[in-house]
Amino acid sequence: MKPTPSELEAWDRDVVWHGFTPMAEYEPLVIDRAEGCTLIDVNGRRLLDGVSSLWCNVHGHRHPKIDAAVREQLDKIAHCTSLGMGNSTTAALARRLVDVTPEGLEHVFFASDGASSVEAALKMAFQYWRQRSDPRPQKTKFVALGEAYHGDTIGSVSVGGIDLFHDLFRPLLFEVLRLPVPDTYRLPAGVAAGEACDFYTGQVEELLASRHEEIAALVVEPLVQGAAGMIMQPQGYLRRLRELTRQYDILLIADEVATGFGRTGTMFACEQEEVAPDLMCLGKGLTGGYLAMSTTLASDEVFQAFDGTYADLKHFFHGHTYGGNPLAAAAALATLKVFDEEDTLASLPEKIACVQEHLVRIAELRHVGSARQRGLMVGIELVADRATREPFPWQERRAAQACRAAIEQGVWLRPLGDVIIVMPPLAMSIEELDQVMLAAEQGIVAATAA
Numbered sequence: 542m543k544p545t546p547s548e549l550e551a552w553d554r555d556v557v558w559h560g561f562t563p564m565a566e567y568e569p570l571v572i573d574r575a576e577g578c579t580l581i582d583v584n585g586r587r588l589l590d591g592v593s594s595l596w597c598n599v600h601g602h603r604h605p606k607i608d609a610a611v612r613e614q615l616d617k618i619a620h621c622t623s624l625g626m627g628n629s630t631t632a633a634l635a636r637r638l639v640d641v642t643p644e645g646l647e648h649v650f651f652a653s654d655g656a657s658s659v660e661a662a663l664k665m666a667f668q669y670w671r672q673r674s675d676p677r678p679q680k681t682k683f684v685a686l687g688e689a690y691h692g693d694t695i696g697s698v699s700v701g702g703i704d705l706f707h708d709l710f711r712p713l714l715f716e717v718l719r720l721p722v723p724d725t726y727r728l729p730a731g732v733a734a735g736e737a738c739d740f741y742t743g744q745v746e747e748l749l750a751s752r753h754e755e756i757a758a759l760v761v762e763p764l765v766q767g768a769a770g771m772i773m774q775p776q777g778y779l780r781r782l783r784e785l786t787r788q789y790d791i792l793l794i795a796d797e798v799a800t801g802f803g804r805t806g807t808m809f810a811c812e813q814e815e816v817a818p819d820l821m822c823l824g825k826g827l828t829g830g831y832l833a834m835s836t837t838l839a840s841d842e843v844f845q846a847f848d849g850t851y852a853d854l855k856h857f858f859h860g861h862t863y864g865g866n867p868l869a870a871a872a873a874l875a876t877l878k879v880f881d882e883e884d885t886l887a888s889l890p891e892k893i894a895c896v897q898e899h900l901v902r903i904a905e906l907r908h909v910g911s912a913r914q915r916g917l918m919v920g921i922e923l924v925a926d927r928a929t930r931e932p933f934p935w936q937e938r939r940a941a942q943a944c945r946a947a948i949e950q951g952v953w954l955r956p957l958g959d960v961i962i963v964m965p966p967l968a969m970s971i972e973e974l975d976q977v978m979l980a981a982e983q984g985i986v987a988a989t990a991a
Contacts, residue, residue: 909927954980
């Protein structure tokens, strides 16, 4: 007998353990199906997916071409291991990824999620310095940004820097050299907006110059620090990181799990500053939001340090059961094909401009401190006082109140602290974007009226 909506909501509340969710306060919202950019819950309520199902849906839900690709793959094989064997669909995807990512990334390692791709990149960087033709085993340290988020495995949490998420686990983590947040909204006293890039990269150079002999890699979310609250880096910052890491012989790991696949307006954020990293981590939008898959792409120089016989014991002792899963690979290939056939990137400037037009108005609201945007990645930060940028008491959860109010307008949004995140599927129409932004605005008014 089919479960009733009430039964499903009870099971979702009492049996499912939801991540990043205070379960004592959780009010079930159980999605049953979706159409395009709209989620439909078990009671038939329709909600525009304003955060792309946690930043991963690209071309909308139930896209016919991606659906067909997955069904076709089911007629061939659903899964086979990538340890010691390959798969035709996965091999085709690897070749395609090498073609579309920045020049120099020639080898693709498959995993299951973004955190796993970062974990692999960290281990690759660590092992690389021990096995290259002129080993430098003293290079064991990693550099990461303040407020960074790279996932929830032990290694990715180590390079993460969000105290609320990570402090509890500090005894389990390895030491990381931490750089200040390159924040263009909350600039240090005496630093003007036009000086921000030089100021922040000066701090980077100071650290690398003094400790480069022990640094294996620097890991960065290019252009935008997503889980930190959509912190926008100064223009030129990423490019300067690439120059400095080359100057001081340090690997650059670009975590494009959130920023990749069109989110910033180009296929990859690195393109906007003509940066080719040594290692690139991809996930989320890789399969269009259909199936769990991630990759770590590596330069040939990195790969050659692992290329040897069994007796050499140089290979990468790391792998995942579902790494390179053919069903996920089929969805990813179809996702990339839709980018080409529907000219997705060419449609973005109009949509980005639409969102920007709304943000100009929203930025004038009394309790909006910053309405920031890079492509279709948006953060609207609520503050108690615009002039001083004083935040609201965190216990008031103003952004969460705004997002709850947006549900009444038929839009699903999810906050990060007191930053309202808007990150819609790239396929969302102008009319749908209007609805999302108006719902965000009305939610802010409702949450700050008192």
